[in-house]
Amino acid sequence: MLRLTALSKTLPALAPGLPPRQLLCAIDLDLAPGEYVAIMGPSGCGKSTLLNLIAGLDRPSGGQIELAGRNLSTLDDDGLTRLRAAKMGFVFQAFHVLPHLNLRQNVALPLALNRIEAKDTRVNEMLDAVGLAARAGSRPRELSGGELQRVAIARALVHRPALVLADEPTGNLDPETAERVLALLRDSIRAHNAIGIVVTHSRAAAASADRVLRLGNDGRLHAA
Amino acid sequence: MNAMRAILARALLGHLAQQPGRALMSVLALALGVALGVAVSVVNRSALDEFGRGLRTVSGQADLEVRGARVGFDELLYPQLALRPEVEIASPLLEIEARVRGAAREGGADAIKLIGLDPLRAIALSPALIAPPAAPAGRGQETAATETSSLPDDDVLFLSPAAARRFAVAVGDEIELQSGASSARFRVGGLLPAVGAGQMLAVTDIATAQWRFERLGVLTRIDLRLREGVAAAPALNEIAAGLPPGVVVATPAQAESRAARLSRAYRVNLTMLALIALVTGAFLVFSAQALNVVRRRSELALLRAIGVTRGALVCWLLLEGALIGAIGSMLGVAGGYALAAVALQFIGGDLGAGYFQGARPPLAFDPWGTIGFVALGIAAALAGSALPAREAARSDPAVALKSGDVADSFARLGRLAPGLASLMAAALVVWLPPLGGLPVFGYAAIALLLVGSVLILPRLARLLFARLPPVPRVVWLSLAIEQLRGAPHLATIGAAGVLASVALAGAMAIMVGSFRQSVDVWLGQVLPADLYLRAARAGESAHFEPAEQAAILATPGVMRVDFLRHQSLLLDPALPQVALIARPIPADVPERALPLLARVTVPAGQVGVLASEAMQDLYGWRLGQRVRLPLAGREIEVVVAGIWRDYARQHGAVAIDLATYRGLTGDMRVNDAGLWLAPQSSTTQVAEALRARLPAEAI
Numbered sequence: 001m002l003r004l005t006a007l008s009k010t011l012p013a014l015a016p017g018l019p020p021r022q023l024l025c026a027i028d029l030d031l032a033p034g035e036y037v038a039i040m041g042p043s044g045c046g047k048s049t050l051l052n053l054i055a056g057l058d059r060p061s062g063g064q065i066e067l068a069g070r071n072l073s074t075l076d077d078d079g080l081t082r083l084r085a086a087k088m089g090f091v092f093q094a095f096h097v098l099p100h101l102n103l104r105q106n107v108a109l110p111l112a113l114n115r116i117e118a119k120d121t122r123v124n125e126m127l128d129a130v131g132l133a134a135r136a137g138s139r140p141r142e143l144s145g146g147e148l149q150r151v152a153i154a155r156a157l158v159h160r161p162a163l164v165l166a167d168e169p170t171g172n173l174d175p176e177t178a179e180r181v182l183a184l185l186r187d188s189i190r191a192h193n194a195i196g197i198v199v200t201h202s203r204a205a206a207a208s209a210d211r212v213l214r215l216g217n218d219g220r221l222h223a224a
Numbered sequence: 225m226n227a228m229r230a231i232l233a234r235a236l237l238g239h240l241a242q243q244p245g246r247a248l249m250s251v252l253a254l255a256l257g258v259a260l261g262v263a264v265s266v267v268n269r270s271a272l273d274e275f276g277r278g279l280r281t282v283s284g285q286a287d288l289e290v291r292g293a294r295v296g297f298d299e300l301l302y303p304q305l306a307l308r309p310e311v312e313i314a315s316p317l318l319e320i321e322a323r324v325r326g327a328a329r330e331g332g333a334d335a336i337k338l339i340g341l342d343p344l345r346a347i348a349l350s351p352a353l354i355a356p357p358a359a360p361a362g363r364g365q366e367t368a369a370t371e372t373s374s375l376p377d378d379d380v381l382f383l384s385p386a387a388a389r390r391f392a393v394a395v396g397d398e399i400e401l402q403s404g405a406s407s408a409r410f411r412v413g414g415l416l417p418a419v420g421a422g423q424m425l426a427v428t429d430i431a432t433a434q435w436r437f438e439r440l441g442v443l444t445r446i447d448l449r450l451r452e453g454v455a456a457a458p459a460l461n462e463i464a465a466g467l468p469p470g471v472v473v474a475t476p477a478q479a480e481s482r483a484a485r486l487s488r489a490y491r492v493n494l495t496m497l498a499l500i501a502l503v504t505g506a507f508l509v510f511s512a513q514a515l516n517v518v519r520r521r522s523e524l525a526l527l528r529a530i531g532v533t534r535g536a537l538v539c540w541l542l543l544e545g546a547l548i549g550a551i552g553s554m555l556g557v558a559g560g561y562a563l564a565a566v567a568l569q570f571i572g573g574d575l576g577a578g579y580f581q582g583a584r585p586p587l588a589f590d591p592w593g594t595i596g597f598v599a600l601g602i603a604a605a606l607a608g609s610a611l612p613a614r615e616a617a618r619s620d621p622a623v624a625l626k627s628g629d630v631a632d633s634f635a636r637l638g639r640l641a642p643g644l645a646s647l648m649a650a651a652l653v654v655w656l657p658p659l660g661g662l663p664v665f666g667y668a669a670i671a672l673l674l675v676g677s678v679l680i681l682p683r684l685a686r687l688l689f690a691r692l693p694p695v696p697r698v699v700w701l702s703l704a705i706e707q708l709r710g711a712p713h714l715a716t717i718g719a720a721g722v723l724a725s726v727a728l729a730g731a732m733a734i735m736v737g738s739f740r741q742s743v744d745v746w747l748g749q750v751l752p753a754d755l756y757l758r759a760a761r762a763g764e765s766a767h768f769e770p771a772e773q774a775a776i777l778a779t780p781g782v783m784r785v786d787f788l789r790h791q792s793l794l795l796d797p798a799l800p801q802v803a804l805i806a807r808p809i810p811a812d813v814p815e816r817a818l819p820l821l822a823r824v825t826v827p828a829g830q831v832g833v834l835a836s837e838a839m840q841d842l843y844g845w846r847l848g849q850r851v852r853l854p855l856a857g858r859e860i861e862v863v864v865a866g867i868w869r870d871y872a873r874q875h876g877a878v879a880i881d882l883a884t885y886r887g888l889t890g891d892m893r894v895n896d897a898g899l900w901l902a903p904q905s906s907t908t909q910v911a912e913a914l915r916a917r918l919p920a921e922a923i
Binding site: 048055090096098099101114 | 231232522523526529530533534621625
């Protein structure tokens with residue numbers, strides 16, 4: 001269960017004399033396992049900031065975030081890092097697949113960080129699920145953008161996280177590849193009964209979600 | 225679990241294997257520093273081990289050794305000491321620095337120490353110096369040799385195996401030794417197998433040595449074994465109280481410590497060169513690691529995002545630095561031992577400085593020196609990695625996962641305060657006194673100066689680049705300048721290693737250049753004559769007698785001669801000997817003779833001497849102070865009339881007017897002569913004339 005309560009984020013003033021900027025304002029949101037939502041909004045409205053707050057990569061100015069019963073504001077940096085390792089998976093626009101590891105090793109990274117044994121089975125399952133089992137030993141430089149994003153999805157889900165956060169996962173992909181990747185992401189999230197949040201500009205991407213939310217320039221979250 | 229760790233290790237360290245060239249420069253710089261340091265340490269350890277073995281060979285079972293300057297002391301001291309109630313055995317020795325005639329002279333390859341001893345006494349204290357009874361075959365050989373030798377039976381010496389090998393002589397062969405103007409032929413009566421492998425020693429009967437080398441009535445040392453139950457420390461004090469001036473008593477351990485001090489400054493300077501290479505290596509590691517952190521910013525941010533804690537990231541990046549340091553150190557250790565082996569083989573245990581002349585010690589393993597330099601290599605790499613690791617851990621992963629913020633990396637390097645603080649600390653630290661006689665804070669000041677210079681570089685770069693005009697027509701140049709304007713701290717990262725290495729190389733070049741210039745000026749002052757003549761090398765026993773001095777004076781083409789007498793004085797048993805230089809010194813203008821830094825007028829009726837700067841530092845002598853010098857077997861009070869700069873003798877030198885010296889000691893011999901030539905005389909002609917007038921081996 002992910003619960004955001006009166007979440008707000010104020011950015012410091014860009015220059016002396018200017019007021020601080022209220023980026024996110026009183027956001028309330030409850031998401032249950034298996035739910036997959038898309039968050040849309042204009043550039044600079046704070047979508048990625050919201051995602052970072054949920055991931056514990058940034059601290060809110062007010063309100064609180066609870067994930068699986070843990071209040072993120074009570075955790076220190078190491079606590080947040082360990083929570084991310086155990087409960088979260090990430091998919092980024094720029095893939096961020098480590099170039100000197102092969103696909104199998106990239107996918108196994110979260111298992112290594114969580115000291116989960118039986119990694120071969122899980123890694124093989126995930127690579128099979130994303131259609132890359134035959135290329136498990138390949139290096140990232142040998143893969144296309146779509147294939148890299150499939151590796152990232154496998155890596156995000158291999159440790160069966162409670163929450164998967166995807167920031168513009170199709171931003172670097174052509175429409176056809178994007179469609180396949182989104183379908184894979186949605187199906188994988190459902191298959192693992194995880195909560196999925198995808199931040200996107202793409203209507204096609206948003207259409208794959210169960211629910212679409214729009215973050216307005218007022219910093220509030222609205223149903224689309 | 226191991227497989228999991230392997231994946232994590234590969235995630236963080238895999239880039240090293242992918243692009244080894246980036247780390248290679250750091251590894252090589254560290255390897256160079258470690259190799260130089262290990263080589264210096266190992267060579268020194270080998271030399272000191274050999275020196276210690278030599279000391280123990282000569283006075284292996286002695287409790288105390290009574291020693292004078294190399295010129296020696298009256299042998300009447302021997303019965304006085306032998307009859308003391310606390311002394312069980314006293315063994316008189318005469319040590320003569322000699323050379324083997326006909327051997328190659330380069331690098332002291334002909335040098336040998338001749339020890340004259342009393343076998344009946346020495347067998348108890350220095351059994352290694354007594355030849356074992358010859359085997360029947362050897363005896364037959366010896367007998368045969370004796371039958372063919374024209375030498376009297378007394379003229380027998382025994383050689384260390386190393387000396388026999390070096391001079392290619394066998395039992396029964398003849399060998400000629402020379403010391404000063406004296407030379408003597410000996411028959412090799414046997415070898416001394418118990419003498420260490422690297423030692424060039426010859427042993428003969430003490431009376432033979434005194435007689436053949438004109439040292440009758442002279443000893444250089446007496447080894448003492450104390451009676452059972454007699455404590456060494458009080459006995460040492462009691463014996464010391466009764467010794468004549470210039471003769472000291474010490475324990476064998478003090479003698480070894482004196483040997484270590486002999487080469488200490490030279491060794492420390494060479495070690496500092498090695499540390500300079502290590503510091504350069506540390507800066508190269510910093511540059512490589514910092515650029516690596518910038519380049520891998522998004523990778524490291526991903527790892528932070530998916531669960532690597534700040535602390536773990538710092539540990540991994542430091543581990544990466546330590547790995548570079550360990551590889552560099554291992555290469556350095558291998559290179560250092562190889563370098564030491566070559567240096568010992570071709571240069572000698574003193575690395576050519578002349579402290580342990582003639583010694584070719586075997587390579588010794590120096591565990592602590594090796595461990596120390598490996599630790600320093602790893603520490604240098606860790607120091608170079610620390611800031612980049614901290615920067616990587618501090619950076620915000622959310623920001624770093626988005627592109628475009630690289631220019632903000634290491635932005636804190638742009639702050640002026642740390643650089644200024646480092647420079648100010650350097651200015652303060654440089655005034656601190658030496659630690660244990662070593663200028664530790666001086667070296668620390670250099671390090672701080674370097675760090676400070678690197679840290680203020682971004683601000684200087686900002687000032688410099690802000691004043692550069694735009695270069696619109698050359699796109700790449702314009703882009704480069706704008707990049708430097710926008711992120712001068714990144715320029716610092718790139719420049720740190722280069723700056724450190726160039727600054728240190730430049731500093732070394734300036735230091736060596738200015739030192740050479742200073743020495744040139746100094747040599748012009750201390751050696752102003754046209755031509756110099758020196759009695760044959762081999763210690764102070766080489767000299768010119770008055771008849772030879774007269775011959776030099778009467779040589780055609782010689783207008784004026786300044787004679788010099790060199791002696792050594794043992795003022796402190798724990799310190800190396802001090803040089804006494806007797807030369808003409810005008811009483812009213814002593815600065816004409818030596819490069820004086822300060823002087824005072826000597827009161828009428830007092831004897832003035834000029835002390836080198838080292839005498840101030842080592843013995844605390846001050847201008848105008850009255851001190852006592854052991855001269856000609858008695859203590860003479862003299863006044864420190866001046867302080868002079870001496871680049872040649874780091875263990876101290878005292879200069880006295882030659883006529884005054886002769887008046888005080890009656891010693892009319894000299895070792896060197898400075899010759900001023902008459903107009904139209906050539907140095908070649910005069911040198912030829914001198915060779916014709918003097919024994920060829922004596923100059």
